[in-house]
Amino acid sequence: MESQEGSSGNVLRWENLDREVLSTILKKLDVVDVITGASRVCITWFLASHNKSLWNTIKLNDLDWGSFEDTYREKQRREILIEINKFGRTAPINFFFSVHCNVLEEDLAIISTGLPNIRKLALPTWRTLKLKSIQSAFSKWKNLQTLIIAQFMRSGGALNFEFRTIADNCRNLTTIKFTYILDKELAKIIVRKLPNVERLSFRCATICGVAVISLVIGLPNLKILNLSHCILTETRYCDRAADMKYKQELVKFGAEKLEKIIVCCSNCTICENVWKYTIVYRSPTPEYRSFWDKQWKTDEIEEFEF
Ligand SMILES: [Zn+2]
Numbered sequence: 001m002e003s004q005e006g007s008s009g010n011v012l013r014w015e016n017l018d019r020e021v022l023s024t025i026l027k028k029l030d031v032v033d034v035i036t037g038a039s040r041v042c043i044t045w046f047l048a049s050h051n052k053s054l055w056n057t058i059k060l061n062d063l064d065w066g067s068f069e070d071t072y073r074e075k076q077r078r079e080i081l082i083e084i085n086k087f088g089r090t091a092p093i094n095f096f097f098s099v100h101c102n103v104l105e106e107d108l109a110i111i112s113t114g115l116p117n118i119r120k121l122a123l124p125t126w127r128t129l130k131l132k133s134i135q136s137a138f139s140k141w142k143n144l145q146t147l148i149i150a151q152f153m154r155s156g157g158a159l160n161f162e163f164r165t166i167a168d169n170c171r172n173l174t175t176i177k178f179t180y181i182l183d184k185e186l187a188k189i190i191v192r193k194l195p196n197v198e199r200l201s202f203r204c205a206t207i208c209g210v211a212v213i214s215l216v217i218g219l220p221n222l223k224i225l226n227l228s229h230c231i232l233t234e235t236r237y238c239d240r241a242a243d244m245k246y247k248q249e250l251v252k253f254g255a256e257k258l259e260k261i262i263v264c265c266s267n268c269t270i271c272e273n274v275w276k277y278t279i280v281y282r283s284p285t286p287e288y289r290s291f292w293d294k295q296w297k298t299d300e301i302e303e304f305e306f
Contacts, residue, residue: 055092
């Protein structure tokens with residue numbers, strides 16, 4: 001290992017660095033780099049890699065990591081998740097998957113078993129997950145407060161059965177972002193099962209006006225509602241885009257009841273791209289991937305940023 005010479009002429013060695021200082025430096029690295037690189041350098045770095053403060057937030061960012069139908073990457077991802085369990089133990093409270101990560105039942109089983117204290121989770125879905133697996137995973141996350149969930153499945157539709165199972169198990173959810181269709185059924189599930197919800201975001205999703213109204217009326221604790229870059233429809237089947245007058249009346253209604261309702265301005269470029277990239281999602285281009293990667297981590301409500 002390389003060493004550096006101090007001003008007094010003493011030789012300073014990396015392995016002799018104070019472990020807390022070393023942990024602070026390691027915190028700047030991606031968790032995958034800590035697991036596969038830094039922790040294997042020497043015993044001092046290995047021990048510093050286990051400092052709890054490194055593992056509060058697990059952010060799996062790499063765009064190319066474990067996406068789509070790639071069994072090699074699936075295996076690689078699973079090994080990393082098992083290592084995260086070992087390094088993080090009970091420390092992780094925030095867990096953010098990359099938006100392009102094809103999360104499978106086995107992945108959820110590993111992290112829910114090893115990391116029971118998750119409070120904030122970002123979960124993209126590219127494939128239908130069995131309800132039994134969702135039930136098993138989310139039953140271990142009783143303290144989950146913030147959920148960011150997206151659906152990019154080719155069959156379209158909503159995740160209402162899946163979300164109902166999540167809501168049955170995580171009654172402490174107060175802050176939820178959905179990147180998929182808000183229809184009347186989803187609104188009904190939220191109102192019935194999660195009356196304590198305070199913040200909702202449907203950023204970049206297709207939303208039904210009637211469902212929005214039932215959320216505003218039915219959730220007594222709802223404070224902030226983000227409808228930025230949404231495709232608003234009038235009918236319950238979300239099949240007809242609403243006109244500007246309908247949108248203005250809906251926003252006025254929300255503003256009277258809530259602390260804040262967020263919508264975007266006309267000529268919004270993000271809105272244009274939502275339409276564009278929703279239509280071409282069957283064959284993701286680099287632009288598509290980059291667009292959704294950015295939207296995944298961004299929100300006008302700060303609790304959803306990561
Ligand atoms: Zn917009």
